[in-house]
Amino acid sequence: MIRPMVNRDSAYFWEGTQKGELRIQSCNACGVLRHPPGPACPRCGALDRGYVVASGLGTVFSYVVHRHPPIPGKELPIVIALIDLDEGVRMVGEVADVADDEIEIGIRLRVDFNRVDDDLTLPVWNRAVEETR
Numbered sequence: 058m059i060r061p062m063v064n065r066d067s068a069y070f071w072e073g074t075q076k077g078e079l080r081i082q083s084c085n086a087c088g089v090l091r092h093p094p095g096p097a098c099p100r101c102g103a104l105d106r107g108y109v110v111a112s113g114l115g116t117v118f119s120y121v122v123h124r125h126p127p128i129p130g131k132e133l134p135i136v137i138a139l140i141d142l143d144e145g146v147r148m149v150g151e152v153a154d155v156a157d158d159e160i161e162i163g164i165r166l167r168v169d170f171n172r173v174d175d176d177l178t179l180p181v182w183n184r185a186v187e188e189t190r
């Protein structure tokens with residue numbers, strides 16, 4: 058099992074997944090959202106940062122199907138997507154319930170949370186079922 062690195066800049070994210078929240082770092086000075094998290098705002102340079110809770114909906118921007126090499130604790134292939142969140146940031150995530158021959162750019166996804174143990178809950182993405190308008 059590969060564990061993500063949790064540090065001072067990303068702790069808020071992993072605390073969020075444990076609560077079932079997908080958090081996006083925000084700048085308390087200018088309000089811009091950013092991901093991945095970092096110490097300073099890329100727009101205004103402020104160090105004062107917070108987060109917002111994302112809706113958990115996004116769209117596949119691109120993806121890779123990982124077939125090799127083996128990953129400890131994983132059954133291959135797995136689908137890793139670059140997901141454009143509705144909030145306007147882009148996030149890498151594992152797509153759980155879309156087969157490797159069904160994944161497509163533009164598919165709508167919804168986040169879910171996979172509790173690994175007391176310390177770690179990983180976000181995973183499933184196909185979103187949305188009302189058609």
Ligand SMILES: [Zn+2]
Nearest residue numbers: 084087098101
């Ligand atoms: Zn800012």
